Amino acid sequence: MKRKLTAGAVLSATALLAGVIQIAAVPAAQAAAPGPELQQTSPLSLAAGQSAPLAQALGLPGQERLVAKDAVVDRDGTRHLRYERTYEGLPVLGGDLVVHQRTDGSVASVDRAFDGRLALPTLTPGLAANQAGEKATAAVRATVGLAADEDEAALARVDGADAAELVVWAADGNPRLAHRTVVRGERADGTPSRQQVVTDATSGELLSTHEEIQTASGTGKGVNVGTVPLTTTQSGSTYSLKDASRGGQSTTDLKGATSGSGSLFTSTSNSWGNGLVSNRQSAAVDAQFGAAATWDFYKNTFGRNGIKNNGVGAASRVHYGSAYVNAFWDDSCFCMTYGDGAGNTHPLTAIDVSGHEMSHGVTSATAGLNYSGESGGLNEATSDIFGTMVEWYANLPANPPNYLIGEKINIFGNGKPLRYMDKPSQDGKSADSWYSGVGNLDVHYSSGVANHFFYLLSEGSGAKTINGYTYNSPTSNGAKVTGIGRDKAAKVWYRALTVYFTSTTNYKAARTGTLKAAADLYGATSAEYKAVAAAWSGVNVN
Known part of the structure; x- marks a missing residue:
C-alpha cells in the first residue's frame, strides 16, 4: 500500500515583470567578479541592501518583506538576487522569487514560485499551536509501519513534535494561514526522521509534508576510494582529519551512536586507514576525500x-x-552521515553518494526545491547529476566514473546499481520520460525524467560505450539527440538551479529555466541551446 502525505507543487515558476525599474547600481568592483565563465559569488549584502526598494518596485504591499537568501553575479555585472518572502513577519512557504537585474540596476525579469498577490483575511489562527502540533503528529503517526514499496523505509517511531510555527502557505497557489510543525522520529532502517508538516491554521487540513533528512534511498554495501591524497591538520605530533583549506571540514567517528557530533579522527601518523573495513579509519578516508572532492x-x-x-x-x-x-545529509547540523551497511561490513562511503548527499545542501541553499511532486524529483535528480559529476571530477582508478548511481554500494547484492541515467526504467521503478502523473511517484523515481535529460544532453541518444561502460539511451519521440558533453550540461543545470529555479519549479519550468541558462552561457541560437530543447523533447517535456 502506498500512502503519501504531500501536496504537489504545480505552479508556474516564471513571471515577467514589465517595464524598467531603476535600482541602485552595483559598484564596478563587485560587478566584474573574476573567475569562471559565470562566477558564483555570495554578495548577500548587495541582495539584503536592495530588499526594501525591490519590494516596493515590485509592487509588494507594505506588509510583505523580502529576505535575501542568495545572489549570483555574472562576469558582465548582471545580477540574480534570490529572496524568501514574509507577510506581516510570517514566512511565506512557496513565496520565493529571483530578481534578474541588468548591469545598470534595472530589473529585466522575475522568476516567482507564486505568481499572485497575498491577501489574507486574518492572521488569527482558528487552531492554537498545540492543537496544530497534535494534528501534525497524528498525521505522521498514521504512517508508522507503512512503506510505499519494499525499497522504501517505513516510519518506525514518532518521538514528538517541536512547537508549531505560524506561516503563510502559498505553494499550491491558494494562499492561506497555516502552521508548520516539525515531527521527529526514526525510520525502520534507523535513519532519523524529521518531517516538516504544514496544516491549515483554521481547519487543521494537511497541506504538505516532506522529510527533511534526505537520503540516497536505501544505498548500501560501501566502497573504498583507494589510495588518495588527504589534507589534514597537524598539532604537535598529532594529526587530525580536519581540512582548514576547505572551510574546516572534518570527519568524526560516531562509534555506533545515532546522535551527537562524534569524535574527531586523530593519529600520530599522517597515513590513514589500510583499505579494510576492520580499520575504522578506512571509512573515514572515504568520507574525508568525498567531502574534499x-x-x-x-x-x-x-x-x-x-x-x-x-x-x-x-x-x-x-x-x-x-x-x-544508508547515508544522509542533514541541513540542521550541516553534516554528512554514513552507516556501516549490512553486518557493519560495508560502509556507505561511495564518492557518488558523498556528492549526491552534499548536493542536497547546495539545492537547499539555492533553489530550495520542495521535496515532493515534480519539484522533489528535480531535487533528487540535481543530487544524482552533481553526484555523478563529482565522480567524474575525482576520476578514481578504484571507481571509474560512469552514469550509474550507487553502483559501488551493491545495494541489491547482485552487482546492479541503484539507478541508471541513460535509461532510468532499468531499475523497474523510475520514469524514462514525463507524463501527467509522474509527480505522484516517489521522488527517487520521478527524478528519472531529469536524469535521462541530463544523460541525453551530455552524451546523446543511442547505443555507445563510454569509459568502459555500455549504454543505450532511447528518446520518447524517437528523435536522435546529439550531446554537448557532461561539462557543458552541468554548467547549464547549475546555472538554472542557482539563477532560475524556485521552490515550486516543475518539469515544464525546468525546461524553461535550462533554456534560459543555455542562452546565457552559449547564446539563444547556439548548438547547446538547441541540444537542451532536443533533450527535453526526448523525455517528453515540450
Whole structure:
C-alpha cells in the first residue's frame, strides 16, 4: 500500500515583470567578479541592501518583506538576487522569487514560485499551536509501519513534535494561514526522521509534508576510494582529519551512536586507514576525500565556495548506528552521515553518494526545491547529476566514473546499481520520460525524467560505450539527440538551479529555466541551446 502525505507543487515558476525599474547600481568592483565563465559569488549584502526598494518596485504591499537568501553575479555585472518572502513577519512557504537585474540596476525579469498577490483575511489562527502540533503528529503517526514499496523505509517511531510555527502557505497557489510543525522520529532502517508538516491554521487540513533528512534511498554495501591524497591538520605530533583549506571540514567517528557530533579522527601518523573495513579509519578516508572532492568540484567548476557558498566546510560522520544501510545529509547540523551497511561490513562511503548527499545542501541553499511532486524529483535528480559529476571530477582508478548511481554500494547484492541515467526504467521503478502523473511517484523515481535529460544532453541518444561502460539511451519521440558533453550540461543545470529555479519549479519550468541558462552561457541560437530543447523533447517535456 502506498500512502503519501504531500501536496504537489504545480505552479508556474516564471513571471515577467514589465517595464524598467531603476535600482541602485552595483559598484564596478563587485560587478566584474573574476573567475569562471559565470562566477558564483555570495554578495548577500548587495541582495539584503536592495530588499526594501525591490519590494516596493515590485509592487509588494507594505506588509510583505523580502529576505535575501542568495545572489549570483555574472562576469558582465548582471545580477540574480534570490529572496524568501514574509507577510506581516510570517514566512511565506512557496513565496520565493529571483530578481534578474541588468548591469545598470534595472530589473529585466522575475522568476516567482507564486505568481499572485497575498491577501489574507486574518492572521488569527482558528487552531492554537498545540492543537496544530497534535494534528501534525497524528498525521505522521498514521504512517508508522507503512512503506510505499519494499525499497522504501517505513516510519518506525514518532518521538514528538517541536512547537508549531505560524506561516503563510502559498505553494499550491491558494494562499492561506497555516502552521508548520516539525515531527521527529526514526525510520525502520534507523535513519532519523524529521518531517516538516504544514496544516491549515483554521481547519487543521494537511497541506504538505516532506522529510527533511534526505537520503540516497536505501544505498548500501560501501566502497573504498583507494589510495588518495588527504589534507589534514597537524598539532604537535598529532594529526587530525580536519581540512582548514576547505572551510574546516572534518570527519568524526560516531562509534555506533545515532546522535551527537562524534569524535574527531586523530593519529600520530599522517597515513590513514589500510583499505579494510576492520580499520575504522578506512571509512573515514572515504568520507574525508568525498567531502574534499565535492568541495573542489563546486569550487573549480562553478566558483562556489562550499555548500552554502560561504566558505564553511561540512562535517562528515561515519560509523552511524549499527548495521545502518544508508547515508544522509542533514541541513540542521550541516553534516554528512554514513552507516556501516549490512553486518557493519560495508560502509556507505561511495564518492557518488558523498556528492549526491552534499548536493542536497547546495539545492537547499539555492533553489530550495520542495521535496515532493515534480519539484522533489528535480531535487533528487540535481543530487544524482552533481553526484555523478563529482565522480567524474575525482576520476578514481578504484571507481571509474560512469552514469550509474550507487553502483559501488551493491545495494541489491547482485552487482546492479541503484539507478541508471541513460535509461532510468532499468531499475523497474523510475520514469524514462514525463507524463501527467509522474509527480505522484516517489521522488527517487520521478527524478528519472531529469536524469535521462541530463544523460541525453551530455552524451546523446543511442547505443555507445563510454569509459568502459555500455549504454543505450532511447528518446520518447524517437528523435536522435546529439550531446554537448557532461561539462557543458552541468554548467547549464547549475546555472538554472542557482539563477532560475524556485521552490515550486516543475518539469515544464525546468525546461524553461535550462533554456534560459543555455542562452546565457552559449547564446539563444547556439548548438547547446538547441541540444537542451532536443533533450527535453526526448523525455517528453515540450
